[in-house]
Structure formats: structure tokens, C-alpha cells
Amino acid sequence: MRRAFLIIVTCSFPMLDGWCQSDPPTPATGEPYVYTKWESFTTESTHGGLINDHIFYLEADGDSLWIGTEGGLVLYADGTWESWTEEDGLPWNVVMGIAKDPKTGDLWLALFGEGIARFSGGHFQHFTQMNSGLLNDVSYGIDVQGDYVWVASTAGISRYNQVTGEWAVFNEKHAPMEEVWTYNVSAHEDKVYFAVWGGGILEWDVATETWTDYVDPDREMEIDLYRDDGLIHVITTSASYVDNVLWAATYFGLSRYDGRDWRGYMDHDSGLPSNFINFALGRSGTSCYSATDKGLGVLADFTTDTWVTYARDSEDAATWTAHVIVEGQEVKTVPTDLDLPNHFVLSVVILGDDVWIGTGHGLARGIGKGYYEGLR
């Protein structure tokens, strides 16, 4: 009922809503790529190679994949599994975030409740709120920009300068943060984005060292009063920046911002399987993968509003099904062989043409043979 109301309301006030004013989407001229062939990995199926099924984060490293789990750090390379737990020197088993430093080759880990760690040359160096300038040990996300390591934590943002050893912190005193609980950081050459739970998206401009905050202009917590007026909701979980386009995941839908216009997506008007998005990854400025509590929602082509949604159609379904949705209308269903028992998707990463997803119960690779962008 609320959704219907929203549509009525937003389109009843065209002066306030760019979406309703804009031209209708260009009709689809082709079909999106659908991942039908999948490989699934669980602790059981890998005979312990994947040491834990709770997959929190995936990080591509060339042809290899780093996997952050509830039970340790895993590397999948050349078909083999290698893992590190506390017994191997990993300071804490719960790995929430992973970032590969492109300059040094070191791996940085966000550890849930135990700060962060640098994994370099097979050795872990541990940074905590007790032994370093890290704001807080409950680390959700980590990324590297230049010489800086950025950390998202419950108490705000910490930044470590690898050259000088200096720590800088950003919370309500030093940044435009209405809330400090930061879920995710995504670093890029010129911008660093933070998803602040209740605080929207924070943008750090590398050149000017200034902050810009993006919040929901309607400031409504329960509804998106004016669609496309800005960020869809301030309870954000991740940000992704590609081709100068910002993708923002929230618990109330997905937002896209191209620097001028915002576009919001919710499950009732798009191919999102759920508004509850744990993580979003932009594959390009026109394509984004949303890891939700009810499957994977892929905006395959922004221009035509074409989506491919991967989810179990029922609790007892043996495999996931792909639904092709254009402008909110399902146009096709495609069976897949993805058989993970849980479609609570927590992470996603692209490795070449393949897509990898991490769920609450296992890991899967969608084999992108013949992958193409957009529609064909």
C-alpha cells in the first residue's frame, strides 16, 4: 500500500520529480547477459578448503580471489584454496573487508572487533584502537587510496598514512557526519566514498581534501517521499564509484548519481529482489550488482532499465532462477544451475568476465563465457 501511495504521490507532483518529467526509457533493443552457469563452493564441497561458509567480503587480485569469512582469510587461486586463521597469525578470524594496495601489493584487512591488519610477505601486522590511532576496533570496511589506508568503523573513519605513520580520524567533529557508524569505504584515484549508517554517503575529494555529504533530501526514514531527489535513504551500506558514477546501496533501495542527476531504485519498480542491500558494486556507469537479502539484483543496462535478478524462487527450490526485468516488468525467466542454499548475498566482485558472490552460506562463481555489456 505504501508503495502504491508513493507512486501516486511522486507522480502527482511532477514539478518536484525529475523522474516523472523525463522521457520514458528507451525500449529494450536486446537481451542482457544472464549468468546461467555457476560453480558453488561451500566448506563441505571444498572439503574445508573454504574454511567458513559465511562470506563477508570478496576482493579480486589479478586472477585470484581473496575471501573474507567469519572464520578467517581465504585465497582462491588456480583452483586451490589457501587459508589463514588465528592459528596462522591472523589477528582475528572475522574478516569484514579486504583491500589490495596496488602500489605495495600488501593486503589490508578489516577485522570485526579487532581493528585492522596488514598482510605482507606472509606476516600479519595488527593495528587496534589500543596500539594505534585507529578510532575503533569494530572495522567494517577498508580500502587504499595512494599512500592512505582508509578504515570504516563504528566510531567513524580512520586514515593511516603508510609513509609518515600518521593517523587522521574523521567523525562528527571533523567531517559532516550526522552519524559516525560507517559501514563501507570505496577508494578511487580522485574520490573516496563512505557509506555511513544513518549518515548517507560521504565523499572525500582527494585533491582538495574536502568532504561532501549526500543525504536523503526528504529526510524521511520510512518512505522515499520524492523519488530521484537525491540519495534514496541515509541508511547506507556501501558505495561504488565507476565511470564517474556513484552507486549507493541502502537498506531501502539503490541510488545512482552521475554528478548531476540522481536515480533511485526500489524493489517494486526495478529488478531489485529486495530493498535491503548489503553491498553494491558498479560494473560500469550503466551496470550495477546489488547483493541483497533475497538474491542478487543486476542492473544490466541503465538506459533501458533492464535488470537480471538471481534468486531462489521458493525456499525449497533446488537452484536459483534469473529473471529478466525491463522497466519493472518481468519479460523472461532463465533457469541457472546456481545451487547455493542461501540467497542472503553479502558481497560481490567481478573477476574478468566472471561474477563471484558471497552469501551467508557459501560462495559461487558465475561463469561469464561470452559475456557482453549492456544488451545484445
Add this chain to the structure above:
Amino acid sequence: MKRHVAVLLLPIITTGIAGWASIGQGPGDRVYVGERVCRQCHHLAGDRDQFNPWRLSKHAKAYAALSMPEARQIADLSGIDADPHESPICLGCHTTAYNAEEWERDETFHLEDGVQCELCHGPGSEYADAAIMQEREKAVQAGLKIPEERDCLVCHKEKGSHTAVLEVRPFDYEEAFRTIAHRGSGGPTEPGEDTPPTAPLPGRRYVGALACAECHNGAATNRAYDKWRVTGHAQAYAVLGTDRAAVIAQDMGVSGNPQESAQCLECHTTGAGEPAGRFTESFDPVQGVQCESCHGPGSEYMAEAIMLDPVAAAQAGLWDVDGETCITCHTAGIHGQAFDADAMWSKINHAKWEEDHSAVEYKTPLNLAITRDGTRLFVTCEASNSLIVVDAQTDAILVEVEIGTQPHFVTFSPDQTRAYVSNRGSDNVSVVDTDTYQVLSTIDVGDEPHEMATNADGTILYVANAGTYDVSVVDLAAGKEVKRLAASRGPWGVARSPDGRFVYVTNNLPRYGAFRAPPTSEVTVIETTHSTVTRRSTVSGANLIQGVAFAPGGEFALVTLIRSKNLVPMTRNEQGWIITNGIGVLWQDGRVDQLLLDEVSDFFADPTDVVFSHDGRYAFVSGGGVQEIAVIDVQKMIQVLERATPHERSEVLPDHLSTSVEFTLNRIPVGRSPRGMAVSPDGKYLFVADGLDDAISVIDIAARERVRVIDLGGPSTITEARSGERIFHSAQHTYARQFSCHSCHPDGHIDGITYDIEPDGLGINPVDNRTLRGINDTAPFKWKGTNPTLRRQCGPRLAAFFTRVDPFTAQQSAALDRYIVTITRPPNRYRNGDTLTPAQRRGKQLFERQYDNSGNQLAPTQRCVSCHPPPYFTNRNVYDVGTASWLDTNQKFDVPHLNNIYDSSPYLHDGRAQSLEEIWTVYNPHDKHGLTNDLTKDELNDLIEFLKTL
């Protein structure tokens, strides 16, 4: 004359006070206003004259005193290389607000005024208002400090550097207080005259001594201002305020205050009798007889361009000065004194102070490299800041090139057209043309760069930065560092594998480890394709891993190391050993073996560098402490390892004192403190840098003996400090030559280890090893603070606990003491001049805060700055700050100095705190080490950012 004072100062003061009153109320807003402002109320007739006594005191001349030759001597004894005027340590007690940012000093404030009111009473902007000052409580709340004896002692506690140079009597607080006593206690002030600004008169005007000082207080101008400031001329006005002046004035028929008498002022100040319009705003009459009394009003000639042209300067009013000028006032018999023109002239002479030119400059060669054709040796000389190039055949010095500060290592580009020299003291690498010997460029790298190596094609240079614990990756084509790779701690040696795929970096300090654990160190392995760290080889039980070299076949690398037995009392050396010395064998697959070079009764102290003969048969290790080169038969060494069981290799051989005889062919005596080595291209000779002989030993490899010595041209005189330096680096005085001072204090710094030193039980009273950099005036020594002098620390105590068999003579002890005080502290890398970052600025406020986050006033013992006052940031006492552990028999510990505190982790007396943060996040649960538990994490971060700047 009083009228002049009022007229000239009023515009500044009235404007200033109005402004200060409106500035914010927090401590961070307080600004130093200078004695000029204090003087407005504290230089009045009657009971309110605090200015004159101060101006006549040594405090007012303290800054100028830094120009005197004795200041340089004291600086040398304090490990201070910098000009005393630029040293925070010297300035901390010789001027006011030295560590303030520029904005914290008002325009009316001048460093040249030395120790002025606000050093003791705090920055005055918030309490300078007369209405506030009339109520003590308000004034205190606004920042007025009432100094106590402990505040005076911050600077006046005995300093070894000063007592060695000056005739310093022990500080007597009562007497000192009487000496500087400010007569009068204040009271209501009279309303000032509302004098309108005076229009400047045309023509030449007086600008005042401080305006002259802008050019005439540098080294190039002989610090003429300082020379004037310590003379009677600079006190000529203030002296009129003395009782004796009153008597003289009376004798001369002057009635009233001499400082208001035109007759007195005529010769006791400059420009007396001139109308107000004849003075610029910068002129201050109370400065006494200033430059312009003799040289004429300076407004027209003061411009530098004019002053550099004598004719133009004369035309603009610069007077010639001769004896006639002086006798204008210094008439014969004036005030009952005869005028000795020569003596007077000598006293006020502006020429450069006579300096001690007897300073001896040594070379101290540390490392060397030989050209591929074997014709030239390039030698880095740390003490002379130079690169010496020697003809390897004739031993002649071809050239000595001035390089950066403390050059450490030299290596060539693969094509040998360039030599790269790391400069440990200036944190950069000099690029030298090997044909012209010109320094082509310098490349900034991390702190304290040590060894280096290029990749195989010479495009990348890897530099081990011992100070920042990382490796600079330098793009040589671009001439700049492109990234830093994290090493372990104190990266030192660098070697490239023969196949070019890897670079090994040794680490001088052990990793941070568990409390009371033996040291574990690391060799950092970098792959050269992408310049990333691929392995961190662990070397258990070892530290001071310095030298590294690959076997020519690349199947393994050797590193030098020592093994410190830090968990048992060091006094137990009589039952065995304290430190053993050896090598590590790093195999390609990551395995690490360790072997000792020691023999049961003759150790091999301080293995420093290692090189291989070209055929790989021999490895040579320089023993810095024993002045020998150990010749290792490589095959025999491998046999020793291969015949051992895995258990023996990991548990027995690393500590086995009888193994070295099986693979050490002999030890070749060389000069003092042998360091880096190089083998000639023909494989016949080994060249060894004899660091403290200023020489290169040349060893015939086949004969295994030293065949000649190349003199690098150092002085023949051996100073006491040099003698001490040799003792410091020699193991001759320790039992079985196990170790030297350098073994625990490599190059005067730390080894990062906590030791059990005293014979008070196993594991009792462990102590963190402290740096020797710049410590002379931070007595007492020892963590318990029981040693009042360095000499006692390094003399009888050393004999009792360390040397055991051959205690130093008094002369040796003095020499050692003399050397240690010369060990310098590197420039602070976190301090950017007078400017602090916002975080550092916030941290400074926390460091100096008097109120907690709830607004409660802190007791003095709860404030950082109480126990850690500048300039050394120690009050040199012992306190119980709640850090004693179950292993300590003592509760009170020495307050450590905080200068460059960032480079001497771990912290606390027993090294339990691995970082500055842990001092408070872990080891201050009851707020005994300052009240800190009210701080938020970001506030603690700010505090630490400030601490790093000290």
C-alpha cells in the same frame, strides 16, 4: 623621556589590549605579547617597576648569549649540530615561546628579548588587561602562572653541558629569586594619557635596534645585535633605575627619577631630546644606547640595497664611527670612571666572536664500493659528510666530494655511470656522476637511509630507511621515490639476488613482541618485478641483523646478527654469555639457519657486514667490536649444517660456541671499527672500511692477511671524544670480547630490547633500552634515576654490570662520556617549523591543559606539561605513575625526555608499551600517568600527534 615612552608605545598597546580582550577564552587562544606590553603597567614609578630589574638580569640577555662561543661548545656537548639559535633545546631556556606557532606570538613579541615575563608567567594576551590583572584569581584563570621553584628548575637544574664550559655555581633558588626579584606588587594603574598619534617628521628618523637586528643578527652579519645586547649599552636605560644611578644622579645635581631626566637620558638612550615625530613605530627608547646613537638615525639608510653601497649609505645618513663618537658621552672621569677607549672598543666590537677553530674533523668511513675495472674505490665518510674516491692501485685520494649529512652507503648503477650515496642525516640519496664526481641531484627518501641496491636493469633503487622502518622504491629515471614498502624495524642492509629477482633487506631491530620474550627479527624479501614484499623471513632469537650478501650462485644469503640473552640478568656473563655473535643463512625456500662466529673464550663482537669472494669459496664478516675480519669457508659451513639434525639446526647450532672453529679459517686483524667491505673485481683483495681509523684496510685474500692500509686523510690528532668513540665501538673491555657499547646502542641509538640487567633475581626489574641521542642534560640516568651523571652511568656501573674484567680507567670513562654527549638527535620529522597541523595544535592544547573534559581543574601532577616541561620535556625527577609491574621492586621511575620520542619505541621503563598509544590505552587505567581517561580516542590521537613533534 617618559613622555616618549608613552607616546611611542601607546598606539601599539591600546590597540593590542583591546584586541586581546576580544580573543577567545580557551588556552588555545592565548598569545605571547612580549615584555613591551607587560612594561606598560610594570615600568612605572614607585612600586611598580618590574621592568628595570628584568632588563638588567641575565634573563634579558639569554637569547643574545646563544651567539657567544661558549654556546657552540655547550651545543657540541649536548649532541646539537644546529646553530644554538635554531635549536629547540637551546631556545627552550634562552628565550620565550620558542615552541609556539607564529600566530601565538604577537607583533609586540620578540624572541630577541630572551627570557621575558611570559616564560614564567605564561602567554599574556588574556590576562594582560589591567582590570583582569587586578584580580589575581581572574588573572590565573586567564592564564597567569605564578612560578614556583620547580618551574625555575626546568632550566636551572644542573646541566652537564653547561658546567663543563661555564663556571656555573649550583642553583640556589632563594638566592636566584632574590636576584631576579621584581620590586613592587602592583596595584591600581593610572589612566594613560590619551595622546594622539604623532605625525612623522620629514627626514631621517630613528628606527630602533630591533629594526637593525632584522639584518644584523645573522651569522653573516656577525650577530651584531646579540653582541650589542650583552653590552652595557643595551642596559643603559634600565641602569638608570638602580639605586646607584639615583646616587650618581643626585651627585650630578639631578633631581627626581633619572629615567625621566633629560640630562641622564642624553647618554643613556638614543635620540634623547628629539621630537616624537623623529621616531618610527619600531623605535623603543628603553632599549638604551642603540645602534643609531653611534650610526645615526637609520630610516633612510636601513634598506639593504643602500647598506650594501657604502657611499649611498653615507649619503643616507650612516655615520662613520670613531673614538670621537664615544667620547661624546664617555668623557674622562664620568661617574668616577676612567675611559679606556681600546678596552671599550674591544667590548663593543661587532666583529665576529672569536671562534674555536681547533675542531677536528674526522672521516669515519662506513662503507665502500669498487668500480668494475677495479681502479677506484668510492668511500662514504660519515663524519666529514663526504664521499672520498681513492685510486685503488696507488691508494691516492682522487677527490673528496661534499655530499649530504652523514653519508652511509654507496652503490653504483649497473652501468657504473652513477654512484648513489645514502645520507643518513639528511634523509636523501645523492646521485653522483662517477666521471666528474659532481652531485647531479638528491632524491628524498625515508628517515635515516642506510644501505641500497638497484634492480638488475638499474631503473629502480631500493633504499632501507632505518628511521621510518620502510624501504623506499625510487624510480631512477624520474629521480623520485614512487612508493614505500613496509619493512620490519630499523631496515639496514640491502642485497640483490644474483638472478635479480629478489632484494633482501635486513632489519636492525627486532619485531615488536610479547613482554619478556626473546627478540625475533626479520629479513624482508622484495620481488623486483613489481617491487612488492613477498616474504618476511623470521630469524628467531636474533637482533641487529645488519649485513647481507648473496652467495654468488644465489642458493642462499648470509646475514650478520647478534643474539642478545635479554631474559637473564646480564651479570650472569661470568657464567656464560650475554650476547653471542654470528650469521644467519637464508635459503631460497625460506628456511633460516643460524651459526655463531664466537669461540668459547674469544667472541666475535658486532658482526657488521658480510661479502663473498667471487668464487663463493669464502665469506668475509667484519667484526666491528673485535677489529677483525672472519674468513668463513663456505663449504665447511654448509657441511656443519647438513650433518646436523633438524633439531640441532634449530635449537643447538644457533647458540653453539664450539662450531665456528669448524668453518672459520681465521680472523684477520684490521683497524678500529671495521664496517663495510668490498672485494676487488679480480678477486684478489678485500677492502675494509676501518671506521674509526679513517682508513681502508687492504687484505690479500689468498694470503688472508692485511697487506696495506689506505689513509683517507683524517687528522692525526685523537680527541677525547674520538677516543671515547673508539671505546664505545670496541669490545676489548668486555668479558671474552662479547660485546661493545654499540652492541646494545647501535650507532648510539636503541636496540629495541628490554633487558634484565641487575643481579636481583631472574626476570626482576626488566628495563627498556634507551637511546643515547642528545641525552647529556637529561640526568638523572637509569630508569630508577639513581645515576646523576653520564660518567657514573658509563663508568663504575658499566664495570659492575657489563665489562666485568677490564673496567675503564678514569681517563677512558671521561672519554666515553665525552663521546656519548656528541651523539646527535636527528631533526624531528613531524615538526614543520613553527607551524603545527590542526591535529598537532589540538594535541598541544591537551598537553598543556589545566582542565579535564568535564571542566574540573587538573592537579599539577595530572597535567602532561608538569612532569614533561620543555625543552627536554622532562623535569628530571622520578615518580610513581602506576607503571610498575609484578616484576618491579621499585615504584618510581625516571621521567623520560620526549624529544624525538617517536623513534625510540617500545615505551615505559620496561618496554611494555609497543606504541605511544598503549601508554594510555593500556597502561594508565587509574590516571596516575596524567589524567587521560577522559579523553576520546580522537583526542588521544591529537595528543600523540603533538608528542611526535617534540
